[in-house]
Amino acid sequence: MRSQEGIVFLKRPNKKKSLWLRIKQNRIAYYFIAPTALAMLFLHLTPILQGIYMSFLNLNQMTLQYYLLAPFVWFENYYKVLIDPTSPVRIGLFEAVRNTVIYTVVVTMGTLGVGMIVALMVHRKFHGQSLVRALFLFPWIVPTYVTGLLWGVMWLKEGGLVNVLLVDWLHLLPYKPSWLTGVNTIWAIIIPTIWRFWPLSMLMLLAGLQTIPEELYEAADIDGAGPWRKFWMITWPMLRPVWFILILFGLIYNTYSFNIVIMMFGFGAGFPGEWGDLMMTNIFRNSFQLWNFGTGAAASVLLLIVMIMIVNVWFRYFKKTEEMQ
Amino acid sequence: MPYYLRKRIIDIIISIIMLIFLGLTLLPVGWMIFSSLKSSSDIAIGRVGLSRNLTGQVEVHWDNYVDMWKNVNFGLYLKNSLIICGSTMFLAMILSTLAAYALSRFKFPGSDLFSNTILATQMIPAIMYLIPLYIMFVKFTIMTGIPIKGTYLGLILIYSAFFVPFSIWILRGFFASIPKELEEAARIDGCSPLQVFWYIALPLAKPGIIATGIYLFLQAWDELMFAWVLTNGDTMTIPVGIRLFVGNYQNRFDLMMAAATVATIPVVVLFFMLQKHIVRGLTAGAVKG
Numbered sequence: 224m225r226s227q228e229g230i231v232f233l234k235r236p237n238k239k240k241s242l243w244l245r246i247k248q249n250r251i252a253y254y255f256i257a258p259t260a261l262a263m264l265f266l267h268l269t270p271i272l273q274g275i276y277m278s279f280l281n282l283n284q285m286t287l288q289y290y291l292l293a294p295f296v297w298f299e300n301y302y303k304v305l306i307d308p309t310s311p312v313r314i315g316l317f318e319a320v321r322n323t324v325i326y327t328v329v330v331t332m333g334t335l336g337v338g339m340i341v342a343l344m345v346h347r348k349f350h351g352q353s354l355v356r357a358l359f360l361f362p363w364i365v366p367t368y369v370t371g372l373l374w375g376v377m378w379l380k381e382g383g384l385v386n387v388l389l390v391d392w393l394h395l396l397p398y399k400p401s402w403l404t405g406v407n408t409i410w411a412i413i414i415p416t417i418w419r420f421w422p423l424s425m426l427m428l429l430a431g432l433q434t435i436p437e438e439l440y441e442a443a444d445i446d447g448a449g450p451w452r453k454f455w456m457i458t459w460p461m462l463r464p465v466w467f468i469l470i471l472f473g474l475i476y477n478t479y480s481f482n483i484v485i486m487m488f489g490f491g492a493g494f495p496g497e498w499g500d501l502m503m504t505n506i507f508r509n510s511f512q513l514w515n516f517g518t519g520a521a522a523s524v525l526l527l528i529v530m531i532m533i534v535n536v537w538f539r540y541f542k543k544t545e546e547m548q
Numbered sequence: 549m550p551y552y553l554r555k556r557i558i559d560i561i562i563s564i565i566m567l568i569f570l571g572l573t574l575l576p577v578g579w580m581i582f583s584s585l586k587s588s589s590d591i592a593i594g595r596v597g598l599s600r601n602l603t604g605q606v607e608v609h610w611d612n613y614v615d616m617w618k619n620v621n622f623g624l625y626l627k628n629s630l631i632i633c634g635s636t637m638f639l640a641m642i643l644s645t646l647a648a649y650a651l652s653r654f655k656f657p658g659s660d661l662f663s664n665t666i667l668a669t670q671m672i673p674a675i676m677y678l679i680p681l682y683i684m685f686v687k688f689t690i691m692t693g694i695p696i697k698g699t700y701l702g703l704i705l706i707y708s709a710f711f712v713p714f715s716i717w718i719l720r721g722f723f724a725s726i727p728k729e730l731e732e733a734a735r736i737d738g739c740s741p742l743q744v745f746w747y748i749a750l751p752l753a754k755p756g757i758i759a760t761g762i763y764l765f766l767q768a769w770d771e772l773m774f775a776w777v778l779t780n781g782d783t784m785t786i787p788v789g790i791r792l793f794v795g796n797y798q799n800r801f802d803l804m805m806a807a808a809t810v811a812t813i814p815v816v817v818l819f820f821m822l823q824k825h826i827v828r829g830l831t832a833g834a835v836k837g
Contacts, residue, residue, distance in 0.1 A: 242657055249656035251741045256662060259647040259712055266681075266709035267669055273680035282683075290687045344566045347559065355566070357823060361574060364819045366770040368787040369808045373580045376801055381594025384579045391596070418576065430831035472670075479673050482772045482787070503773075506675050511777055516679050523676040530671050 278520035287516070300521035312509055312518045318497045319505035323478060326413055326501060330480075331473035333417040335466060338424025343458075345425070346432045356429070363422035371486025374415035378402035378487075403488065408499035412484050419483065424469050431465035432458070467541050474533055478526075479503055502526055580812075584805035585609050591801040612806040616793075619803050622810075624782070625789035632700055632775075632785060633768040636707040641761045644712045645753075648719035649745060653731075666713040674710075674773055681706065682777050698780035706774055711764045718763070718829050722756030723749065759825030762818050769815060786811045 246253070276291065278300055286293040303310040345356050365373070377384040380401045389395045402411045435458065443453050459466075481503040488495040495504055506526070510519030583591060585608050590599050598606050617623050650656075651663055685697040696702040726749060734744050750757075772787040779788055790811065793804035819826065 245657055249654045252650040252654035252656045252659070255646040255650035255745075259643045259716070260662070262643060262705075262709045262712065263665070263669070266706060267672075267677070270677045270680040270684070271672065273684070274676045277680060277683075287683065287686070288690070290683060341566075341569065344562055344569075347562070349559075349563055355570060357820065358570060359573060360819075360823070361577060361816075364766070364815055365577065365812055366766075366787070366815060368770065368772050368790070369580070369812055372790065372804060372808050373576055376583055376591070376805065377576060377579060379591075379594065382591060382596055383594075384575070387596050418573070426827060427831055430827075475671060481674075482770070485772070486787075486791075503673065503675060506673075507773065510675065510679055511682075516683065519675070520679050523673050523679070526673055527671070527676060530673070534671060 274520050275524055277517060278524045280517050280520075282517040282520070284514035287514070293517075296517070300517045301525070303518050304522050304525065310518075311513070312515060312522070315497065315500055315505060316522075319500045319502050322409060322498060322500060323502045325409060326416070326480065327474060327477040329413050330416045330420070330477045331470055333413070334421040334424045334473060335469055337417060337421040338426075338428055338469075341421070342425045342428040342432060343454075346429060359425060360422045362418050363420065363426075365419065367419060367482035368486045370415055370419045371483040374411070374418075374483070375403070375487040378411050403499075404496060406498050408496050412487065412495070412499050412501075415487070416477065416480065416483055420473075427465050427469055428462060431462045435461045463545075471534065471537055474537065475530065478530060478533075481507065577812075580805050581809055584612055584802060584809050586802050588800050588802045592799065609802065612802050613810070616803045616806045616810070619798075619800060620789060620792045622786075622789065622807055625784050625786045626810075628700075628779075628783050629769060629785040632703050632707065632783075633765050635700070635704045636711065636768045637761050637765045639704060640708040640712050640715060640764055641757060643708065644715035644719055644760070645750075645757055647712070648716045649723055649749060649753075651716065652720045652723035653728075653749075666716055669713045677706075677710075678774060678777060681774075685778065697778055698783055700783060703775065703778055703783070703785075706778070707768050707771065710774075711767050714767075715760050715764050718760050719753070719756060722753050722760070722829060726752045755825050756829055759822055759829045762822050763826055763829070765818065766815055769811075 273291065279295055279297060280286075280291070280293040281296045281299070282293045303312050304316070307313065341359060345352065345359065349355075362370075380386060380399055380403075383402070385402065386399045390397075390399050400407060402408070439457050439461075440453060443457060448456065480501060484495055484499060484501050485504050485507070488499060494500070494508075502522075506519050506522050509515050509522070586595075586598060587607065587609050598608060601607050647662075651659060682697070685702060689695050689697060730752070731744050731748050734748050735741075739747065770787070771785075775785045775788050779785060786807075790804065790807050793800045793807060
């Protein structure tokens with residue numbers, strides 16, 4: 224406070240300084256970001272621009288040797304991906320899009336929900352608090368490829384833990400369902416992903432819970448608010464910045480989910496089936512097993528466009544509701 | 549019923565639910581370790597418990613942890629993973645520490661553009677990089693004869709570039725939490741900006757840098773898609789190599805679970821050693837909003 228005026232006074236002339244002078248004064252900052260900028264130029268920007276360009280090329284196993292000089296076919300790849308019903312790229316594409324939408328929404332909401340409930344449970348005072356919190360983080364440390372392999376074994380029809388638990392021990396189902404074929408597959412990929420990622424939500428939400436001042440709850444107690452009401456009127460709105468970030472990253476990472484699904488079916492070799500295939504596994508198969516690089520690039524460009532729109536919508540929604548508050 | 553008693557009972561009920569849920573959460577990990585001690589035929593026929601041998605003793609197949617190194621060349625994959633992830637960690641941490649410091653301390657023309665670009669890279673699907681990078685690497689090798697695909701260097705460079713944006717994002721929070729006054733005082737005492745960075749900022753941010761580095765290591769340890777396409781038989785990392793236990797010639801789920809357990813151990817050890825720092829680093833950014 225005491226020096227605030229001084230800083231304002233000192234900073235003001237800064238704005239009038241020429242661009243060149245400001246660049247010169249911050250020379251050291253440019254040295255510091257130069258290596259990163261260089262790395263990102265070569266390994267982010269160059270591939271991305273090439274990827275966009277490749278989506279206009281007829282690039283497959285035959286024309287791979289021509290690299291960027293492969294035949295330029297304008298929007299043919301996009302036509303093949305979006306419109307042409309006979310193109311081989313389209314096989315399973317609709318299912319992959321549908322599964323990705325279901326998967327992303329359910330996993331994002333599921334991780335947030337489970338994380339919230341557990342965060343509220345461990346936010347109390349009890350013996351062994353730090354141990355319990357640490358143990359809850361365990362699934363999040365298990366590598367995702369191990370998660371895929373592990374749940375692949377757990378979903379096995381005979382002798383898999385899930386069927387043993389549901390059928391043999393708890394008798395909840397009359398027969399042993401097969402989880403890795405048919406419609407069940409979508410649950411077989413959603414549940415492990417939630418299992419792997421909810422601890423991160425819990426961690427973030429718990430950190431958020433600890434910043435909420437206790438007085439708010441005391442005031443609500445005096446007003447006679449119940450726990451349900453207190454949660455929705457105080458806790459949830461106060462955690463806004465946390466769940467904003469969690470949903471944002473959840474939408475992005477789950478749309479691009481790959482490891483868990485690819486490892487679960489045939490342990491990296493098999494096809495996830497029409498209820499287990501996701502966009503990333505679909506594009507990966509098209510690109511690196513069927514060698515249709517052009518259409519693969521086109522599909523990933525489309526995916527990026529959709530992602531930019533989703534992120535924009537989420538930002539706008541967040542800003543709009545922020546003004547309302 | 550008096551108020552405090554009711555509250556106490558509710559508290560106990562919540563604790564019980566919490567412990568049951570904790571058990572369910574840890575169950576899959578337990579199942580992984582349990583499965584790694586079974587025989588491969590037990591898993592194949594779907595026997596739930598461990599089988600008994602002729603004398604009626606329970607057979608615990610500790611030998612799976614010996615066989616897994618012989619059945620496929622798991623030692624090589626472990627070595628590759630350690631080399632690639634370790635080098636990635638060092639290289640990426642050098643890059644991101646410098647960049648994060650510059651972003652948190654200097655307001656320079658282009659700083660907003662730079663930090664926005666860093667966030668924007670997180671939106672781009674990995675496969676969009678992978679297709680051009682793969683073709684670039686193949687073409688480069690055809691043209692110059694220098695192999696990149698299937699070498700450590702190719703993967704280390706790519707991993708470093710890819711994990712740098714997220715590390716910058718976390719590290720910025722750490723640098724921002726160091727009081728600026730210390731650095732200003734050092735400047736007045738005659739330190740150059742470089743000395744300030746080296747003698748003041750770096751030691752103070754050390755816990756954060758270590759934590760971010762470990763997190764980066766875990767990320768690289770977990771990467772499959774790039775490694776799958778850009779490695780060969782000699783440079784395969786664990787996620788690529790572990791698939792070989794099950795395939796055309798064999799179905800050794802028991803060995804695969806043993807290998808999965810072994811692949812998880814370093815990660816668990818690292819994480820719990822530095823749990824406090826990692827948690828602080830990850831949550832700092834989110835809570836500030």
